[in-house]
Amino acid sequence: MLLHFTKMHGLGNDFMVVDLVTQRARLENEEIRRLADRRFGIGFDQLLVVEPPRDPDMDFRYRIYNADGSEVENCGNGARCFARFVLDKRLTHKRQIRVETAGGPLVLDVQDDNQVSVDMGAPRFAPQALPFDADEDLLTHRLDVDGKSVEISVASMGNPHAVLIVDNTDDAPVEHLGPAIEAHPRFPRRVNVGFMQLVSSGEIHLRVYERGTGETLACGTGACAAVACGIRRGLLSSPVKVHLPGGSLQIDWAGGESHLIMTGPAERVYDGRIALR
Numbered sequence: 001m002l003l004h005f006t007k008m009h010g011l012g013n014d015f016m017v018v019d020l021v022t023q024r025a026r027l028e029n030e031e032i033r034r035l036a037d038r039r040f041g042i043g044f045d046q047l048l049v050v051e052p053p054r055d056p057d058m059d060f061r062y063r064i065y066n067a068d069g070s071e072v073e074n075c076g077n078g079a080r081c082f083a084r085f086v087l088d089k090r091l092t093h094k095r096q097i098r099v100e101t102a103g104g105p106l107v108l109d110v111q112d113d114n115q116v117s118v119d120m121g122a123p124r125f126a127p128q129a130l131p132f133d134a135d136e137d138l139l140t141h142r143l144d145v146d147g148k149s150v151e152i153s154v155a156s157m158g159n160p161h162a163v164l165i166v167d168n169t170d171d172a173p174v175e176h177l178g179p180a181i182e183a184h185p186r187f188p189r190r191v192n193v194g195f196m197q198l199v200s201s202g203e204i205h206l207r208v209y210e211r212g213t214g215e216t217l218a219c220g221t222g223a224c225a226a227v228a229c230g231i232r233r234g235l236l237s238s239p240v241k242v243h244l245p246g247g248s249l250q251i252d253w254a255g256g257e258s259h260l261i262m263t264g265p266a267e268r269v270y271d272g273r274i275a276l277r
């Protein structure tokens, strides 16, 4: 069968977006990995799937698959592209869109200036929310990695994040520590790994080694998690501008149980069709 899709990106974090409201397809793990391959397939960091909602209070179900085929709980850059996609494809006329994800509900607000704001819900820091193997909820934890002890903070944005503070993201040990922490046994469902450089109380640089994909040009939930950990530690204050290799996001969070808002762009690259095996 021929599957129609749209290639999109949020600050260079790129996606294959598929409407399974008006199309029918079963995308198995192996097929997703083949489609994600940048030489043998279309190439993307994540596959985003639009489905009808299961909850009548929601407009859509939003499913996310990493390049390795793993289905995950949330994708922030993808949420902005999801909103642009369902409007462009006239699957809705709403400019405030409620979506259900495996990590909880999101509210997507399409702004007039082509930016999209996403209510990402409240960050959670308890280790069991990630999950992370630790006895208590602390601002920082020690993690033994390759014979060294590194200091991390942890947060869940529906998906799990470990955040390290580095002096300079340009020479941060992303290639080495990223995969080592992603697969660390204290993270039973693996983890996304953020490397944060503090510029001021309202500005950071960030690189993210993503679970199931590797380093990406931007990570929306990673930006949310890094800012939430920084604000909780008293190192940052809202709003925070997050500079990623692919561009910048704004994160607003009042702390505690308040919801965190992420604002940034969403771009369409091209529409395509591909024959599934």
Ligand SMILES: N[C@H](CCC[C@H](N)C(=O)O)C(=O)O
Pocket: 013, 045, 046, 064, 066, 072, 073, 074, 075, 076, 077, 078, 159, 160, 192, 210, 211, 212, 213, 216, 218, 219, 220, 221, 222
């Ligand atoms: N790799 C992530 C999913 C995609 C997150 C990222 N692309 C974003 O914009 O939030 C995970 O395994 O939880």
